[in-house]
Amino acid sequence: MTLEDDEVVHVEGAVAPCDVLFVCEHASNYFPESFGDLGLSDEVRESHVAWDPGALALTRLLAERFDSSLVAGGVSRLLYDCNRPPVAESAIPQRSEIFDIPGNVGLSDAAREARVEQIYLPFRGAVEQVIAMLEPKAIVTVHSFTPIYHGAKRDVEIGILHDRDTRLADGMLEALAGAPHDVQRNAPYGPEDGVTHSLKLYGLATQTANVMLEVRNDLLRTETQIAHMADVIEGALQAALAGLAKDTKTEEGR
Structure with missing residues (x-):
């Protein structure tokens, strides 16, 4: 059972110095034939447990507006969740919310390691390579x-x-204080839920400002909704980046 790197991870946009790199780990609900359907119905494989509906479309629009690049996962997170480290049981979940995942039950250590090598490591390698470039x-x-x-x-x-790095989050929350949306810090998940693996791996490790965005998927069902949410996020992120740049100049001037 083998997968090509370009099947499990996609890099889009101009690869040139930029202000923001966008990452969308749960962009796809694709199940390569070599893995079968994990014993799941079409309904489950199309549901939110298999991917993040609307997230890739939003990410693409944001990357376009910031004239930047994005790295997106190419297979379902039920095969391997690229926002989890290999040591985490939830990286290859046996149950997701109310659904059992039969194809992930009873996997041998060798089978789990194969998923790591075939999905996680190529994705991680692509993100790290793009960050370096x-x-x-x-x-x-x-x-x-x-x-x-x-x-x-x-x-x-x-x-x-x-x-631990709150700089971008603080700036965005301040900018969104008057937004016509229910905006919350570390909700509906937070670091205690194990969801900040990517932030720690790619952001904290390189001392790069970082933030994770979660948008309720019923607000991402149409192109109009996605464009509106991109407007809201773009404005808040621009404000946060401006604040970050100002703080950096202040520090350099001391």
């Missing part, structure tokens, strides 16, 4: 989340997530 001032990961989780309604519409 672009030298971005900021790294932004883009996700979407379901409005109903374990039967409970979620009111938050836009989540601004961070780990």
Whole structure:
């Protein structure tokens, strides 16, 4: 069972120095034939447990507006979640929300390691290579989340997530204070849920400002909705980047 690197990760946009690199780990619900369907119905493989609906379209629009590049996952996160380290059980989940994932149950260590080598490592390598080439001032990961989780309604519409580096998150939250949306810090997930792996790996490790965006997927169902959300996020991110640049100049002047 083999996969080509260009099947599991996609790099789009001009590879040139830029302000922001966008990363979309859960961009696809594609299941390569070599893996089968993991024992899942079409309905489950098309649902939010298999990917982040609307996230790639939003990421592409943001990358276009910032004249930047993006790195996107090419296969379903049920095969391997590229926002999780290999040591995490949730990297290859046996259950996702209310759904059992039969094809992930009882995997041998060798089978798990094969997923790491075939999916995670090529994705990680692509992100690290693009960072080295672009030298971005900021790294932004883009996700979407379901409005109903374990039967409970979620009111938050836009989540601004961070780990130890709060610079971009603080700036975006300040800029979004008057937005006509329910915007929350570290919601509907936070670092305690293990969702900041990419921020730590690509942002904290390189001392690059970073933030993770979560948008409720019922707000990303049409082109009009996606364009509106891109407007909201673009403005907030531009403001946060301007604040970051100002702080950097202040530090350099001391």
